[in-house]
Amino acid sequence: MAAAAQSDGLPRTGRLAIIAGSGKLPLFLAEAARAAGEDPVVLRLKNEADDIWQGFENAIIGVGDMAGLSALFRQHDIRRVVMSGAVKRRPAFGEIRVNLKSLLKLPMALKTLMAGGDDAVLRMVISLIEAQGCEVLGAHEILPGLLATVGPLGAVSPDGDDERDIEKAADAAEALGRLDVGQGAVAVGGRIVALEGVEGTDAMLSRVQGLRAEGRISRRRKGVLVKLCKPQQDLRADLPTIGVSTIENAKAAGLAGIAVEAGRALVVEREAMIAAANAAGLFVVGLDRSRKE
DSSP states (O other), X not given: OOOOOOSSOOOOOSEEXXXXXXSSHHHHHHHHHHHTTOOOEEEEETTTSOSOOTTSOEEEEOTTBHHHHHHHHHHTTEEEEEEESBOXXXXXXXXXXXOHHHHTTHHHHHHHHHHOOHHHHHHHXXXXXXXXXXXXXXXXXXXXXXXXXXXXXXXXXXXXXXXXHHHHHHHHHHXXXXXXXXXXXXXXTTEEEEEOOTTOHHHHHHHHHHHHHTTSSOSSOOOEEEEOOOTTOOTTSOOOEEOHHHHHHHHXXXXXXXXXXXXXXXXXXXXXXXXXXXXXXXXXXXXXXXXOO
């Protein structure tokens, strides 16, 4: 099937591949691509991707198998690639397989895998895919409706105390991102109580819940979660993402709400997420960081 015409000015030749980690985002992208007239191939990362791909042509590929990935690109005439979904672990040395097109990048790739942050690793993966002659697109280029918009997304809005916590947590999240460590921070009563590391947002919120239960965080003040893009982040991979599970975990942690960066964060299952936030009395708001002085 020929690639669907698009209005964003990006080249659209060859078949589209979705490299899928865990979660529902890859499925949303595949469905959106099909609705736009594409015939996407889903390349499921071994031991990562969920088994939700009935009805889509798909194949399993090892996380470090660049040679196998290149062969699949040739087999399916793939010229465009989207990476989406979570990846819990980096490949072990014995799992890495390269071809001639990626051989020269191997020393850099190994160094990045050993010592680089997540954004550095993703940039390296993008460069390896581009070395195979493919264009790498961002999830938001396939499904722009997923992007968070400015202002409250639901019926609840932050109050003055929440706004102060948002500002505090946003500054912390930005500093954390510059270190290529994580994308999220939690502030309660004007104090930073948690920073996101390799464990991810849900695990961080579970930690906040435990700290509150132990009395180490005020039970009277609620607090907020802020998730921001890393300042140096390549927008084609790993945009901050929130969904129904984020609402559930924020509620369990006793928070008042969630703030994300408008235009640089993804909201999955938007209607269900907003309904869950409204039912829980939590706000979800998109921040316009371009206005920050």
